[in-house]
Amino acid sequence: MGMVVIAVAVGVMGAAGLVVARDIGFTAPRGALMGWSGFELGLLTVNPLGAILTLLAGLAALAGAVARRWAVVVGAAGALVLMSAQVIVQWGGSPNWLGSRGTNLSFWLAAAAALASLSWVVRVVEQQQRKPPAVLGAVHEE
Amino acid sequence: MTRPGATTEPRGVVDAPDRFGRWSLAAMRITLGVLWMTNAGWKQPPDFGEDGGSGLFRFTALAVEHPVFPPYSWFVETVVLPNFRIFGWVVLITEALLGAFLVIGLLTRLWAVVGVGMSLAIAMSVVLAPGEWPWAYYLMVVSHLVVAGTAAGRFAGLDGILRSVWVRRAGRGSRLADALS
Numbered sequence: 001m002g003m004v005v006i007a008v009a010v011g012v013m014g015a016a017g018l019v020v021a022r023d024i025g026f027t028a029p030r031g032a033l034m035g036w037s038g039f040e041l042g043l044l045t046v047n048p049l050g051a052i053l054t055l056l057a058g059l060a061a062l063a064g065a066v067a068r069r070w071a072v073v074v075g076a077a078g079a080l081v082l083m084s085a086q087v088i089v090q091w092g093g094s095p096n097w098l099g100s101r102g103t104n105l106s107f108w109l110a111a112a113a114a115l116a117s118l119s120w121v122v123r124v125v126e127q128q129q130r131k132p133p134a135v136l137g138a139v140h141e142e
Numbered sequence: 143m144t145r146p147g148a149t150t151e152p153r154g155v156v157d158a159p160d161r162f163g164r165w166s167l168a169a170m171r172i173t174l175g176v177l178w179m180t181n182a183g184w185k186q187p188p189d190f191g192e193d194g195g196s197g198l199f200r201f202t203a204l205a206v207e208h209p210v211f212p213p214y215s216w217f218v219e220t221v222v223l224p225n226f227r228i229f230g231w232v233v234l235i236t237e238a239l240l241g242a243f244l245v246i247g248l249l250t251r252l253w254a255v256v257g258v259g260m261s262l263a264i265a266m267s268v269v270l271a272p273g274e275w276p277w278a279y280y281l282m283v284v285s286h287l288v289v290a291g292t293a294a295g296r297f298a299g300l301d302g303i304l305r306s307v308w309v310r311r312a313g314r315g316s317r318l319a320d321a322l323s
Contacts, residue, residue, distance in 0.1 A: 114246045125306075
């Protein structure tokens with residue numbers, strides 16, 4: 001359930017990014033802002049490429065979570081980590097392929113960490129359920 | 143094997159009297175996370191405002207112009223400002239991680255303590271600067287203390303989910319993760 005929530009949140013941010021970034025270049029270095037800067041609630045900035053990748057990561061994570069394909073979820077988390085690395089490498093300069101900034105770094109890392117850790121928990125629980133119960137000794141009823 | 147005495151009950155939020163209390167703590171944690179997340183957005187590399195005397199550089203320099211704690215002002219003037227780009231990267235990455243981990247509620251106690259430290263550092267830079275509202279920084283420090291003290295990631299956060307595994311493992315890593323959650 002938690003994985004689905006995270007995946008949907010990522011997908012929604014990606015879809016919202018496609019809307020706000022519709023009028024700027026595909027790889028514009030200065031992305032469009034999602035949020036309300038006047039209220040100091042400026043969230044991610046993305047260009048259309050950044051929005052598409054965010055949306056795809058969310059969709060992949062959702063598909064993996066629903067289909068219980070944890071490798072797909074971990075792959076989506078890996079993609080989000082790579083997107084976070086893009087911020088460190090390119091923000092403040094040109095090119096900035098995803099139109100991102102520091103807030104993107106934080107959001108994408110949060111989603112990656114959440115998806116990866118939830119995948120880990122599910123796999124650990126599934127492994128424990130597959131183990132035969134340990135028989136420590138016979139119980140004798142008198 | 144479950145560690146002796148271990149429980150997956152949401153210890154650390156037991157002082158919250160009811161669900162309203164737990165959700166309030168979760169809301170505080172998430173709001174603090176969003177605070178750091180959004181404020182990572184203006185700390186722009188590569189110079190973090192040093193070349194133009196703006197941005198993070200300007201706020202950091204306030205510790206020297208309007209000293210709050212002289213040893214801290216000395217540290218900023220002699221160590222931080224001369225090496226500002228390194229400091230800028232440390233701040234950017236720390237704030238991004240703070241935002242990320244507080245929003246999702248993972249290793250919450252650790253990151254809330256880091257938040258206390260960051261809040262104190264900011265306060266010691268800007269509390270006496272013109273136009274600032276010192277109570278904002280007092281509230282930041284205390285809010286992070288509350289999140290740390292109540293382990294606010296154990297409700298509506300990943301700590302609450304992952305503890306179901308951590309408490310069942312006897313390894314050092316699991317014990318450490320549980321303590322930091």
